[in-house]
């Protein structure tokens with residue numbers, strides 16, 4: 001199970017993108033409103049568009065400890081609630097009177113709280129990333145949390161049968177749409193209890209700001225890279241959620257060029273290779289086979305147009 005606990009050390013999130021975008025400011029304000037009214041928020045959209053970053057940013061605004069939980073198909077109730085993890089024994093030897101030797105041994109089972117139990121008990125903000133990757137059975141527990149505000153402790157051999165959810169506890173879910181491989185169809189009942197906000201790729205300016213905030217590149221360089229990636233994205237023919245190269249592609253090209261002193265110049269062979277390496281595969285996944293040969297040419301043409309300075 002991949003569980004990362006972020007309690008005191010909150011992840012550093014550069015919020016330049018959100019600061020300068022009225023779209024994100026509105027989204028953040030509304031999300032915080034839903035969360036503070038007890039409704040979980042769910043960001044859904046294609047890979048690499050910034051769902052997790054946004055969820056963590058919003059979680060941080062709530063001024064409660066933030067816990068990040070990654071969905072995966074191995075996630076089980078004992079990871080979420082907790083489990084008895086072994087035995088603790090203590091032994092007392094009493095030889096105070098020489099002729100009398102007394103020993104007393106106590107054995108108790110030791111319990112470790114699961115991540116969800118900890119978050120629910122102490123009122124953390126939980127970011128449940130890619131929750132649809134977990135088995136629906138594991139996610140069922142969220143129904144009681146969201147509806148009855150209790151966390152049932154079934155199957156744990158604990159004396160109490162449930163614990164009450166802390167009033168400050170809240171959850172932000174993220175997911176890629178259900179068509180993605182390896183993702184389980186999420187339960188309707190669970191989706192019915194959250195406010196689902198579909199996200200799409202960032203707009204051009206927001207994407208440029210994100211690239212600048214991740215590198216030391218000039219605005220002009222970031223603009224050229226994003227322009228190329230957006231052109232590549234627009235070449236994508238599929239209507240489903242596999243939408244070609246994402247913001248991640250723009251950041252990768254920018255970081256690689258910066259780190260390895262590759263000139264941001266469409267006539268430079270190394271830069272052309274970089275453009276193709278980063279965008280070709282995601283583009284291929286959303287293009288019919290018969291159109292793929294021409295596509296490489298189109299990508300290269302778009303890359304060749306880049307000239308900074």
Ligand SMILES: Nc1ncnc2c1ncn2[C@@H]1O[C@H](COP(=O)(O)OP(=O)(O)OP(=O)(O)O)[C@@H](O)[C@H]1O
Nearest residue numbers: 014017046047048049050051052053210213247248
């Ligand atoms: N506001 C932002 N400012 C700067 N960089 C950002 C911002 N949002 C996202 N990024 C960067 O874009 C990349 C993708 O972001 P993120 O992982 O949040 O996307 P995602 O939609 O959750 O992706 P996936 O579905 O694959 O998990 C990361 O490198 C992240 O740091």
